[in-house]
Amino acid sequence: MxxxxxxxxxxxxxxxxxxxxxxxxxxxxxxxxxxxxxxxxxxxxxxxxxxxxxxxxxxxxxxxxxxxxxxxxxxxxxxxxxxxxxxxxxxxxxxxxxxxxxxxxxxxxxxxxxxxxxxxxxxxxxxxxxxxxxxxxxxDRRVTDAAQAVDPVAALRQRAVDYAPGDTDLAWTRITPWRTLVASAFDTVDARVTEATVVAPQHDPTGALMCGWLAARLRIRPTLEPTDQYPRMRAVELKCANGDTLRLTREDNTAIFSRTGQVDRQLPLVRRPLGDELAEELRRLDADQIYSEALSALSGIPDLDRRSPHRQHIWRDPALVGRQSAASASPEPAGTPS
Incomplete structure (x- = not known):
C-alpha cells in the first residue's frame, strides 16, 4: 500500500x-x-x-x-x-x-x-x-441505494423522475431471489392472476418495487399490506382466476411456498451481503428494461426506457444552495414605521 x-x-x-x-x-x-x-x-x-x-x-x-x-x-x-x-x-x-x-x-x-x-x-x-x-x-451504469435515504420509497419515486437507461438501485437487486421464486411458481400454473398482495413495511423500498414488478408483469394493481412486525418484506400472495392461491412467506433464511391443494414447500431465501448484491449489478452493463418497467409502474411515469441514456452535467454548489435555503427560511425584516 x-x-x-x-x-x-x-x-x-x-x-x-x-x-x-x-x-x-x-x-x-x-x-x-x-x-x-x-x-x-x-x-x-x-x-x-x-x-x-x-x-x-x-x-x-x-x-x-x-x-x-x-x-x-x-x-x-x-x-x-x-x-x-x-x-x-x-x-x-x-x-x-x-x-x-x-x-x-x-x-x-x-x-x-x-x-x-x-x-x-x-x-x-x-x-x-x-x-x-x-x-x-x-x-455507463449508475447504482444507487434507496434504502440509504430518509424516506426510501420517496427516493425510489425520485429515481423514476430522474431516470435514464443504465440506472439501477440495490433495492431492485435485493428482490432478485423473490422474483426468481415467484416466477418459478408459474412453471406449473396456467391460470391468470387476478389479485396480488405484498406484505411489507410501509417504507420498505423492496416491497414497493415488488408491487411495481408484479404490476408490470401481470397487468394488475397489487395491494401493499403494511406491517410493523417485520423489518423487511414478509410475503407475496397471488390469487388466480381458477380459485387457487399461491403464497411465498419468508421465515429466516428460507421461504415457505404454499399453494391451494398442495403440501407446503421450503425454498432457500438467504439475505445476501452487500458485496454479492453489487456483484450482481456488475454482471450486466446494459440498461435493465425490467427494472425500468417496474419503476414506471411504481411511479406512474410511462416510457422510462425510451429516455436518452446520456446526461449533461448540471453544476450545483451545495454551499451556495445551503445559503440560499437559509436566506429563504429567515423571516423578512419588519418594515420601518412611518
Missing part, C-alpha cells in the same frame, strides 16, 4: 502506475472501473463489498470520500492498493476536502482504466439528480 497525504492528482496517477509495476501485473485484465462515492463512516463497508464484487469482476476501484466542501483549504489524501487487502483489483481511496470535493472528476478522470466501462455506485444517500454529480454523468 502507498499512502499519499496532501498530494495532487498527478502524483496519484504516478503512484498507481508505480504500484502496478511493482505488483507484477496482478490485475492484467480489468473488466471495468468502479467509482464508489462514499461517506467517511461507510468507507470500510464499501471496501468490504467491493472486495467481494472484485472477486467476480476484476476492476479498478476508485473510492471517493468528499468532506467539508465549505472549507477554504483544499486537500487530497490517497491510499493506493494493488492486489492487497481489497482482493484482485487496483484500488485508490481518495479523501477530498474543501472545494476540491466539488471537482472530484479532475482527480478521478485520469485514473479511469482505458477501454472498459465505468460504473458509478453511491454508497450513501442517493443524489436528488444524478446530473448534479459529474461522476454519475461519466458512468
Amino acid at each position: 502507498i499512502g499519499l497525504w496532501d498530494t495532487t492528482g498527478n502524483e496519484v496517477v504516478k503512484a498507481l502506475a508505480a504500484e502496478r509495476r511493482s505488483a507484477g501485473g496482478v490485475t492484467s485484465g480489468l473488466a471495468l472501473t468502479l467509482v464508489a462515492v462514499v461517506d467517511e463512516k461507510r468507507v470500510r463497508e464499501a471496501e468490504a463489498a467491493s472486495t467481494i464484487a472484485a472477486a467476480a469482476h476484476p476492476c479498478r476501484l476508485l473510492i471517493v470520500v468528499r468532506s467539508d466542501v465549505t472549507r477554504d483549504v483544499n486537500r487530497l489524501d490517497a491510499e493506493i492498493v494493488v492486489g492487497g487487502r481489497l482482493g484482485p483489483c487496483e484500488a485508490v481511496v481518495m479523501r477530498m476536502y474543501g472545494r476540491l470535493a466539488l471537482h472530484a472528476e479532475s482527480v478521478v478522470m485520469p485514473l479511469l482504466a482505458p477501454d472498459v466501462p465505468v460504473v458509478t455506485w453511491w454508497h450513501d444517500q442517493p443524489p436528488e439528480r444524478i446530473a448534479h454529480d459529474f461522476l454519475g454523468v461519466v458512468g
